[in-house]
Amino acid sequence: MDSRYIMDKSSVEARVGIAGADFNLRTGRSVLRDTRVSTMAEKSAAMPVYIHRPVLYKFVMDVESAAEEVKSERSSEKRNGHCPRAPILDHTEKTDVGDQNDTGSTGILKRASPTHCPGMNGQLPGGLKHLDISNPGKQSELTNGFRAAQEQHVRLTERQPLPSSHIPVPRNRKPSGHADKEVMAATVLTSLSTSPLVIYPSSASTEPASRAWKEVLSDSYSSSTSGNWSWDASDQSVPSTPSPPLSNDNNKNFLISSQGDDVNEDITESTHFMFEEPIPRKRKNSMKVMFKCLWKNCEKVLSTSSGIQRHVRTVHLGRNCDSDYSDGEEDFYYSEIEVNMDSLSEGLSSLTPTSPTTAGPPPVFPLLLTDVPPPEHMSHAPTLLSQSAPSTLCHIRTDHAYQGPVTHVGEKRPPAANTHTTVHKNHAVVTAPAKSIPGTRKPRGEAKKCRKVYGMEKRDMWCTACRWKKACQRFTD
DNA sequence: CTTGCCGGGCG
DNA sequence: CGCCCGGCAAG
Known part of the structure; x- marks a missing residue:
């Protein structure tokens, strides 16, 4: 726990965390992160660029369920955050199980990232899976501060990995409480939602x-x-x-x-x-x-x-x-x-x-x-x-094909009541939109109107509209 | 041509 | 408003 150790890990965190600076949403895996990140130090030193995209890839998958995981994060933080020096293996198992439970309950992570699941069983495909995790204890605090200070910076630069020397690590940062972390997580999520660069490098x-x-x-x-x-x-x-x-x-x-x-x-x-x-x-x-x-x-x-x-x-x-x-x-x-x-x-x-x-x-x-x-x-x-x-459309159009009361010409009262109701029902549906078309004339209805039914000699039997040369109200289409 | 009816005028 | 009609468009 000497300063050199921290320095080394800081640089590791910087290298890995350039893209993963915002990844600390899941502080629950802190202990696991510690070892894996340290392990990754050697690998990433050899291929810093190569790990860059997988990191983001994983991140994308993770954040997808981050909203649902805010709660679980709280619990896992309690599990791990208070005992950062606990045996590693112990925690590794614990957190993994916890993660499975957390994601399993929502089912989203499982569906969203099939590549994520293999990592659950302890295998490390390419050793890249755990890059989303950060360091515990002071390291997480450091990165918390780092996030806060460099959130914008990360967004702008994460596409081109910065040299670790360019990453300002805030000093004298007081350990932030869990509530802070949650707020930070929410803030990061919010800010990310407006940052195209982070999510699609x-x-x-x-x-x-x-x-x-x-x-x-x-x-x-x-x-x-x-x-x-x-x-x-x-x-x-x-x-x-x-x-x-x-x-x-x-x-x-x-x-x-x-x-x-x-x-x-x-x-x-x-x-x-x-x-x-x-x-x-x-x-x-x-x-x-x-x-x-x-x-x-x-x-x-x-x-x-x-x-x-x-x-x-x-x-x-x-x-x-x-x-x-x-x-x-x-x-x-x-x-x-x-x-x-x-x-x-x-x-x-x-x-x-x-x-x-x-x-x-x-x-x-x-x-x-x-x-x-x-x-x-x-x-x-x-x-x-x-x-x-x-x-x-066809259905509606053919629906109102009304055959007029041709055979009722001589009758005193046309079967208005019968046709009226059925016709009217369709009319309410069909003609209302047609009215909204300005300049287009309403297509002539197939039904025979009062004029045709009664003839000119019985004009007094016409409906009012027909008498006024308006659209027939009795035999509507 | 007939028919339906829109647009508009008149009282 | 009620009433009427010119005129257009569809058939």
Whole structure:
């Protein structure tokens, strides 16, 4: 415990912690961290850059469940924080078990990071798994202070590892209480949520051209939400499903993508589930963002951007599915669509041209907007949208095909009561949106009106509207 | 052409 | 408002 020891570990912490400075959210694993980080000192000295990305990768996974783990963190801190000098093995087991319990209860971490699970059994795949952990005792205090002071700095620089000598370690920092740590964790989480660089460091490798293009694309989306999610520009996946963060689809994608070395995509995905979480709350529950393949004769609709990218890349662009290299070209072949599940299920509100099923001014999915029956190529690739919306329209349109009381011309009283009720019901649904279209004339109804029914000679039997040459009120469409 | 009805004028 | 009608558009 001499100063040299601390100094050495500080440098280690600096090296590892450049990216992991914010990782100390989980102070509960402090003892484990101590040994592993010390072990990593030798390794990281040999390959400091190499460990950089895995660290972030792990971090992304961890923070995803960090919100749920605030509580568990408290408990684990109590377990470990008060006895930092306890036997290492003892603690290693304890914390591991505790972690399993913690994450197991939420189930999120388990699902989110399959690579995380192997590390649970004590194996160290590549020795990288434990890089998210920090030092106990003084070290954690130091890094706490370090975090506080360098939070901004880290965000700006973590992509390019700083020399450890450049990392100012605060001195004379008093040990902070557990409450401080929690507050710090929350603060870090909050600040991270606005920091694109931390969560997507490898975005620097994407091509600027495609990024700029994506900015344009994602503009409407981000402006419709918080407007501060600046990494939308580089992160084209916007699976803002209100449903649980990880759908089956995403799990599938993860597994598939893990065949290759597409860490990028995985980071992208998991990052979104983590940081996009507040977005669905801002949206209606009924809104769901889907990604539709724009390739000709392909109506593939997936719930994740990575999924649709993979689809485009492998199916249409003929890219090797093993390679996850993406030049951004796939982005041209799919578009984000926002689906109002309520209106689709009800099948009624999609009639209005100003239907809220559209995400913005440019209609990304004209099918939702028009009464036009689906084109031929739509029919052989059934999707949720192409199935429900147009068929709904057809149903409503044919529903009111009212055959007028042709045979009742001579009667004194037309069967108004009967037809009136049924017709009116449809009328309330159909004509209300049609009225909102200015300048378009209401299509002539198929029903025969008073004029036709009674004839000019019995004009006094007409309804008032007919007499006034207004829309017939008796035989409405 | 017939028919439905919108838009507008008049009292 | 109630009432009427010119005129357009669909069929």
